[in-house]
Amino acid sequence: MLIKISIILYLSSFILLTLLFSNNNNTGYALGQISDNSLEQNNSSELKIQDLFSQTSKSVVQITVIDPLSNAQQGLGSGFLYDKDGHIITNNHVVTFNEGNNNYLVTFSNGNSYQAKLIGHDPYSDLAVLKLSDPIDIVLSPIPLGNSSSLRVGDTVAAIGNPFGLSGSLTVGVVSGLGRLLPTSDGSNSPFSQFAMNFNIPDIIQTDAAINPGNSGGPLLNLKGEVIGINSAIYSNTGVNAGIGFAVPSNTVKKVVQSIISSGKYLHPYLGVVGMDITPQLAKIFGLNESKGFFITDITPGSPAAKSGKLQKGTITYNQRGEIIDADGDIIVAIDDKEVRKIDDILTYLEREKEVGDTVILKILRNDKVEDVKILLDPRITEEDSSLLQQYDKEPVPKQDDFLTQCYQFLPKSLCDLLR
Secondary structure (H helix, E strand, O other), rough: OOHHHHHHHHHHHHHHHHHHHHHHHHHHOOOOOOOOOOHHHHHOOOOOHHHHHHHHHEEEEEEEOOOOOOOOOOEEEEEEEEOOHHHHHHHOOHOOOOHOOEEEEEEEOOOOOEEEEEEEOOOOOOOOEEEOOOOOOOOOOOOOOOOOOHHHOOOOEEEOOOOOHHHOOEEEEEEEEEEEEEEEOOOOOOHHHHOOOOOOOEEEEEEEEOOOOOOOOOOEOOOOOOEEEEEEOOOOOOOOOOOEEEEEEEEHHHHHHHHHHHHHHOEEOOOOOEEOOOHHHHHHHHHHOOOOOOEEEEOOOOOHHHOOOOOOOOOOOOOOOOOEEEEEOEEEEEEEEOOOOOHHHHHHHHHHHHOOOOOOOEEEOOEEEEEEEEEEEEOOOOHHHHHHHHHOOOOOOHHHHHHHHHHHHHOOOHHHHHHH
């Protein structure tokens, strides 16, 4: 009886193994390997470039900025349909000629043009929202926003826009960098726009998809047909594409645009510290093992950092060759227990995780000791608060250390030492 049971078990095992190996030969992978079915399922949701263009291009528009007095064209850019209410997303610098006092003409790929009005804009993220104001006789098909935090360097992306006024143009490339900083830009020369240009937009996407003048405000798309960025700028010495373009990430767009639609603006949390990333030279002066942290050299008057009363701006001493020979002051090494290697880490954390009214705890390295400083985040000033710019324009009387710093830049150290 035991022999019969053993034979039955042996035959059952043999049949089972035969079926397994037969199945493996048909599917193309062996025992111990992981199936690529999950990858195939992910790839199956991706569109061919041709299909991507046909699916989304009808919702990408050309924006013409017109001077209401002269009726002359002031600017040209791109945008895309955000929702079925007729909201169009574009760049701030596309629409802010004459401080936004313009007429706007939105043209779809089929040639239909409609008047639009400016709902609001945000120079700190280079985003703006228009709304179609004419009766619409076409079906509105918004392009969905994707998750920009899931992007990886090497992902295929496509840019659709109107470079040099050539409507409905498609270029394809890859994500060539993530987490870049991009200086803000504005089409106007108002005192506020000049102030706003002191700030950087964090978490920027870099791409080698060709972006040229006229592409600004158009969508950067993944292969699922989702907007993962708003094309905003290029790095070029000639003003045309040189293989490095920049886009505002869709996760920033999601936060900013909803606020613009509801209130006409977005309030950015900020600290109000000015400084520089720790260099190997500064690390050596401060006795640090690594070149990481943010050295505070100034504090903006009236800012959250100034209101706290607990941060100290540092001083730097240069020799006659412009080299740093001494420094003293506070170094930010962490924010809410997240390591700070450079200013990018602070800006990205505030934009991603914090809102106005939140509190952050900065870890400050001061005199070889680490201290915690709690700061309540205020909003950066908006155009409505432009009168507050006067306090930023007031230059404090230089202290002796400031005189020395300037002296070391132009005179021999022996002469500057006499000022001590």
